Amino acid sequence: MKPYLSIEKLTQRFPDGAGGELTVFEDASFGVEKGEFVVILGHSGCGKSTIMNILAGLAEPTSGVVVMDGQAVRGPSLDRGVVFQNYSLLPWLTTLKNVTFGVAARYPDWSKAKVIDHATEFLAMVGLEGDVIHRKPSQLSGGMRQRVSIARAFANHPKLLLLDEPFGALDALTRGTIQDELLKIWGQMEQTVFMITHDIDEAILLADRILLMTNGPQARVAESVEITIPRPRNRTEIVEHPNYYAIRNHLVQFLGKRSKELAGQPTIAGETNRPETVRIDKTEPQDDPEDTQPALVAVNS
Numbered sequence: 001m002k003p004y005l006s007i008e009k010l011t012q013r014f015p016d017g018a019g020g021e022l023t024v025f026e027d028a029s030f031g032v033e034k035g036e037f038v039v040i041l042g043h044s045g046c047g048k049s050t051i052m053n054i055l056a057g058l059a060e061p062t063s064g065v066v067v068m069d070g071q072a073v074r075g076p077s078l079d080r081g082v083v084f085q086n087y088s089l090l091p092w093l094t095t096l097k098n099v100t101f102g103v104a105a106r107y108p109d110w111s112k113a114k115v116i117d118h119a120t121e122f123l124a125m126v127g128l129e130g131d132v133i134h135r136k137p138s139q140l141s142g143g144m145r146q147r148v149s150i151a152r153a154f155a156n157h158p159k160l161l162l163l164d165e166p167f168g169a170l171d172a173l174t175r176g177t178i179q180d181e182l183l184k185i186w187g188q189m190e191q192t193v194f195m196i197t198h199d200i201d202e203a204i205l206l207a208d209r210i211l212l213m214t215n216g217p218q219a220r221v222a223e224s225v226e227i228t229i230p231r232p233r234n235r236t237e238i239v240e241h242p243n244y245y246a247i248r249n250h251l252v253q254f255l256g257k258r259s260k261e262l263a264g265q266p267t268i269a270g271e272t273n274r275p276e277t278v279r280i281d282k283t284e285p286q287d288d289p290e291d292t293q294p295a296l297v298a299v300n301s
């Protein structure tokens with residue numbers, strides 16, 4: 001059976017500015033299940049934003065298709081919400097109206113009071129309550145603005161939520177607090193999320209799976225690393241889990257070394273080129289070669 005979101009043989013080429021072509025990625029295929037939180041990690045230029053723009057319907061691939069819930073993605077839709085690093089709020093509307101605006105479009109049958117209640121509830125989930133919701137974005141801090149973007153995106157119940165480095169512009173403390181709020185709201189919503197980040201620790205904290213891309217050009221989604229750390233997760237406790245550093249080391253090693261070694265390898269024509277699944281779990285019994293008894297060999301047989 002196909003996954004909820006299926007990316008099938010996606011290829012993106014751009015003019016390279018010198019009369020030739022740049023193949024950003026070729027025949028990339030992967031899936032995302034309903035309710036999954038998937039993060040994509042890779043070096044600058046490997047094509048993460050290009051993939052996100054295609055998923056959002058804001059760009060068309062050179063070839064390949066994206067199918068969500070049985071339908072091919074063609075153009076933007078309220079089914080897909082995007083949160084960018086730079087918040088993209090409407091500056092002339094109050095915080096509350098920035099949220100009600102989308103909710104009213106998504107649910108045209110709802111009464112004005114219901115729309116306001118719904119928007120207020122989602123703003124409260126990210127810690128924005130009281131007078132602050134009547135302020136304009138210019139009167140909010142960067143962290144508050146990003147909270148509004150997150151509340152707005154979740155309030156619309158999109159089938160797919162796309163997060164493009166949403167915390168990239170925030171200081172470490174604010175970032176941590178909003179990561180916790182994002183986890184809380186996601187935990188209540190069964191929302192399917194696809195996120196780009198450059199922060200390995202953020203990826204481990206948030207993701208069910210991390211997709212690892214090799215360096216571009218001709219990048220590939222090489223691995224799908226399962227985050228074998230139970231939820232609910234919390235930033236301070238997660239580092240004590242036996243799998244944390246094992247997973248982190250694997251990711252650091254991939255980004256530091258293997259993403260270069262695997263770069264530019266042509267994909268095999270006709271193959272699906274799906275990423276290899278990597279499962280690291282120190283809590284499962286390990287095969288220790290020292291303990292292994294030599295195999296018994298039958299004699300005289």
Ligand SMILES: Nc1ncnc2c1ncn2[C@@H]1O[C@H](COP(=O)(O)OP(=O)(O)OP(=O)(O)O)[C@@H](O)[C@H]1O
Nearest residue numbers: 014015024042043044045046047048049050051216
């Ligand atoms: N419209 C375009 N025309 C030509 N080249 C483009 C276009 N958009 C992206 N590229 C090129 O495609 C490659 C991938 O870009 P993309 O922004 O997707 O990478 P990224 O992995 O998101 O990088 P970063 O982490 O720095 O945001 C880059 O080499 C970029 O220069």
